[in-house]
Structure formats: structure tokens, C-alpha cells
Amino acid sequence: MSKDCAALPEGGSVVRHRLEAGEIDWEIAPGRKVRGYGFNGRVPGPVLEAKQGVPLEIEFTNRLPEPTVIHWHGLRIPAAMDGTEVVQRLIQPGETFTYRFTPPDAGTFWYHPHHNETEQLEKGLYGALIVRAADELALDGEKILVFDDLRIDKSGQIAKFGGLKDRHNGREGNVRLINGTSEPEFAIAAGQIERWRIVNASSARYVRLSLGGRPFQIVGTDGGLIEAPVTVEEVLLPAADRVELAVGPFEKEGEVLSIEDLPYNRMAGKKGVERFGTIRIAPRKASTARVPSRLREIAPLVTGTSSVTRTVKLGFKMSLRRGFDFVVNNERHHHDKPVKVGEVQVWDVVNTTLMDHPFHLHGFFFQVLEINGKKPAWRSLEDVINVPPKGTVRIAWYPDDRPGMWMYHCHILDHHAAGMMAHFEVVGERDEEHGHGQGNNQSVAAPVSHAAACGTTPVHRGHTFPRRRRGE
Numbered sequence: 501m502s503k504d505c506a507a508l509p510e511g512g513s514v515v516r517h518r519l520e521a522g523e524i525d526w527e528i529a530p531g532r533k534v535r536g537y538g539f540n541g542r543v544p545g546p547v548l549e550a551k552q553g554v555p556l557e558i559e560f561t562n563r564l565p566e567p568t569v570i571h572w573h574g575l576r577i578p579a580a581m582d583g584t585e586v587v588q589r590l591i592q593p594g595e596t597f598t599y600r601f602t603p604p605d606a607g608t609f610w611y612h613p614h615h616n617e618t619e620q621l622e623k624g625l626y627g628a629l630i631v632r633a634a635d636e637l638a639l640d641g642e643k644i645l646v647f648d649d650l651r652i653d654k655s656g657q658i659a660k661f662g663g664l665k666d667r668h669n670g671r672e673g674n675v676r677l678i679n680g681t682s683e684p685e686f687a688i689a690a691g692q693i694e695r696w697r698i699v700n701a702s703s704a705r706y707v708r709l710s711l712g713g714r715p716f717q718i719v720g721t722d723g724g725l726i727e728a729p730v731t732v733e734e735v736l737l738p739a740a741d742r743v744e745l746a747v748g749p750f751e752k753e754g755e756v757l758s759i760e761d762l763p764y765n766r767m768a769g770k771k772g773v774e775r776f777g778t779i780r781i782a783p784r785k786a787s788t789a790r791v792p793s794r795l796r797e798i799a800p801l802v803t804g805t806s807s808v809t810r811t812v813k814l815g816f817k818m819s820l821r822r823g824f825d826f827v828v829n830n831e832r833h834h835h836d837k838p839v840k841v842g843e844v845q846v847w848d849v850v851n852t853t854l855m856d857h858p859f860h861l862h863g864f865f866f867q868v869l870e871i872n873g874k875k876p877a878w879r880s881l882e883d884v885i886n887v888p889p890k891g892t893v894r895i896a897w898y899p900d901d902r903p904g905m906w907m908y909h910c911h912i913l914d915h916h917a918a919g920m921m922a923h924f925e926v927v928g929e930r931d932e933e934h935g936h937g938q939g940n941n942q943s944v945a946a947p948v949s950h951a952a953a954c955g956t957t958p959v960h961r962g963h964t965f966p967r968r969r970r971g972e
């Protein structure tokens with residue numbers, strides 16, 4: 501990825517970026533332009549580089565012909581900076597708003613509008629935001645790959661929006677893009693291992709990612725590194741999901757592998773194998789990368805049997821006026837009960853429908869305790885999880901001291917727009933004192949240390965690892 505024009509000179513210990521959203525001619529393939537939206541004239545928007553624990557300032561200007569607001573997806577920041585209509589006034593055409601927050605966690609995040617997002621995201625408003633730790637896991641190289649699909653009509657432009665079919669299934673595209681380009685080629689030197697940070701920015705598509713059927717290692721998910729690398733031959737990314745991989749080493753110089761989306765049936769029309777891009781194995785280079793066998797510790801939020809504190813029902817409902825709605829607890833744009841700071845939340849997210857829904861919680865990571873009663877294979881920090889048809893995902897999360905209005909929703913953008921979302925308030929200790937003068941003493945949950953809530957105890961130190969030996 502190019503170092504880009506968004507970076508402003510660093511002033512003191514603040515990292516500053518400037519973003520501008522506007523209409524652009526988006527070149528999705530050589531000579532093939534569509535009229536879309538972009539940040540700083542491009543799709544995806546610039547990679548916003550940030551440092552863990554260092555204040556970040558993003559001066560955003562809206563040059564679109566419509567209002568917008570920018571959401572920092574996955575970042576555990578104050579509610580007022582979450583970038584939704586609930587916590588701030590919409591940014592009107594011509595207006596500038598400066599977002600200020602300190603990213604507390606290293607990882608692969610992204611940014612996108614949170615207003616009219618079915619159209620604004622599809623038209624190209626999205627970008628990666630990378631928060632780096634002081635002691636990053638550095639391999640031989642790094643790639644940031646933002647996946648998207650785009651629906652192009654016969655005239656070669658972005659197809660018109662709306663319709664009951666998209667409202668039901670979510671909008672999938674007929675052109676597959678990585679970093680805003682149709683089926684690009686990437687190079688990796690034979691013998692080397694790279695860290696690939698992957699974002700699925702699609703409106704609805706689930707990407708069942710395969711790298712030519714070759715094994716790769718998962719090293720991180722939404723909330724940063726997992727505890728230990730996991731070797732797989734494919735990984736499923738629901739809409740809005742992220743994954744970090746250690747890719748390579750490949751041996752055969754000149755070989756070309758497909759970056760593919762394998763068939764996945766989310767009960768909204770099944771597709772075949774579809775290519776997103778290719779990998780060319782470039783001339784061999786020496787490698788100094790080693791993927792540590794332990795990446796970090798993630799303390800469990802809940803041990804033993806968990807008692808559920810809330811049930812969230814994702815549903816579908818017929819409507820005389822609109823044909824049908826997607827709902828939470830039987831209500832469009834549901835208002836859920838408040839959550840108290842310091843009380844561990846154990847939620848059953850129940851999918852009462854016959855299709856998959858990617859559940860997204862704003863502003864807090866959760867740990868997945870069970871999927872349909874089964875413990876996941878490894879522990880991770882997530883902000884998006886797929887809830888299978890008629891299935892239940894049990895999650896645990898810790899409301900640390902960031903009171904305010906938050907939300908959760910399905911990240912199939914059409915479902916979100918059709919009502920599958922809820923607002924809720926995180927109520928701080930101070931609010932409690934005002935109301936009852938009892939502070940947070942009534943908290944029933946076991947005390948959880950900040951480190952446990954954030955789940956961050958890095959194991960690896962520094963980024964110099966012993967040189968890989970042959971056969972290792």
C-alpha cells in the first residue's frame with residue numbers, strides 16, 4: 501500500500517490525518533471508470549496509520565452531495581467519537597468535523613460512513629485503519645487487503661439501489677475487488693512469510709477465503725492477535741469481519757495462485773467459486789520471519805458455566821407497508837435495556853430467521869463462548885460474529901468506563917437499514933451515583949482487571965526473531 505496523502509505532519513505525540521469524502525471517478529480496472537464516492541479521491545480511502553495509546557486526530561470534511569458521519573469500526577473509543585447519528589449531528593455537505601480519540605488496542609480496523617451506508621459504502625466510502633503496537637509482530641512483509649464487491653449495470657456504472665430482493669438478501673456485486681481494483685495481482689517472494697491484514701468491506705457478501713487451497717496461518721481477528729497461530733486452508737469472513745494471516749512460504753517461483761471466495765450458502769442465493777485476485781510467487785528472497793508459537797494471552801471473561809444476562813433475538817417480520825422488516829426483539833430499530841459499567845455481559849444472540857446474520861457490536865470487543873452450544877476452537881476478541889440460521893451465539897463482553905449511547909446491528913447493510921439494529925445505553929458509575937448514591941457496589945459480576953477486559957498481555961517482545969532454518 502502506498503504511504504498516502506492523508507498523513508499530516510506529527511505534532512508532538514498526536515497522530516493526525518485528514519480525510520475528505522467526495523464524488524470521484526473510480527477506476528475499478530484499467531480504463532474502466534465508474535462514478536462513485538471516495539475518501540481523498542480514492543477507493544479504498546487511505547490506510548490510516550495509528551499507534552496504540554497515542555492520541556489520533558482525524559479532520560474530516562464532507563464534500564459529498566449528502567450528509568454523512570464516519571464510524572471507526574472496532575475501535576474501543578468514547579461513545580461521542582463512535583461516529584453514528586445517535587452520538588453526533590450529521591456532518592452536512594461542506595462541513596468539517598474533527599474526530600479525536602486514543603486507540604487502546606493494536607489491530608486491523610476500518611472506517612466507513614454510518615449514514616445511508618447501503619449507498620455510501622457501496623459507492624466506495626471505506627478504508628483500513630491500522631493501529632500498531634510498539635512491539636508489532638513483523639514478518640518479512642505486510643499487505644493490507646480490503647475486499648469488496650460491486651454491482652455494475654449494463655451501462656458499466658454502479659447499479660441503482662433499492663428493491664425488495666436486495667432488502668431481503670443484501671446487495672451482492674458482480675465485480676470483485678481488492679483494494680478497489682478488479683481482480684488484482686499481488687507478489688510474494690518465494691521463501692518469505694508475510695503478514696496479511698484482511699478487511700471484508702462488502703455490503704452483504706461472506707468471503708470464504710482460499711489462497712489456491714494452500715495452508716496459511718490465522719494470527720489475528722477483529723480485536724488483534726489471537727493466542728496462538730492456527731493453520732487452516734480457508735477462513736470465512738462475514739461482511740465487516742477482519743482477519744490477520746501469516747501467508748507463505750511458497751516455494752515455486754513464477755507460480756500463480758488464485759485468491760478465491762469458495763461457495764458459501766448464507767441462505768440468500770448460493771454462488772460458485774469466485775476469484776478476487778491472484779498471487780504471483782516472485783523470485784526467492786531470504787527470510788527472517790518466524791511466527792511465534794504464542795502470540796499473546798487473552799484472559800477469559802467468563803470461566804465455568806455462564807449465566808445469560810440478556811437475550812437478543814434477530815428476527816424477520818412481515819409488514820403491510822414495507823413487505824417485510826428485519827427486527828431485533830420483534831422491533832425495528834429496537835431500544836434495548838441499559839448496561840452498567842463494570843458488569844460483565846453474557847448475551848445469547850439468537851437468530852430466529854432462516855439466513856445468516858453478521859452481528860456487530862459497536863465500541864466493545866466480545867469473546868465468543870459458544871456457537872450453537874459448542875465452544876469455539878480458540879479464544880479471540882471480536883466485534884463481528886456470524887450467527888447461523890436458527891442458531892445461537894453466546895458472547896461475553898465487559899463494559900469498561902465509556903458511558904453513552906451504543907448500538908449493535910446486523911452488518912448486512914440492507915438488514916441494518918431494514919431495522920435489524922438496536923440502541924442501548926452504557927450507564928456509568930457517575931450516572932449511578934446521581935441516581936441512587938450507591939456507586940457501582942451492586943455490581944454482581946466478578947471483578948475483571950483492565951487487562952482481562954482488554955485481553956491484552958503480549959507474549960512476544962520485539963520483532964527480531966531467530967532466522968528461519970530450512971525445514972523448520
Ligand SMILES: [Cu+2]
Nearest residue numbers: 857910912915
Ligand atoms: Cu442480517
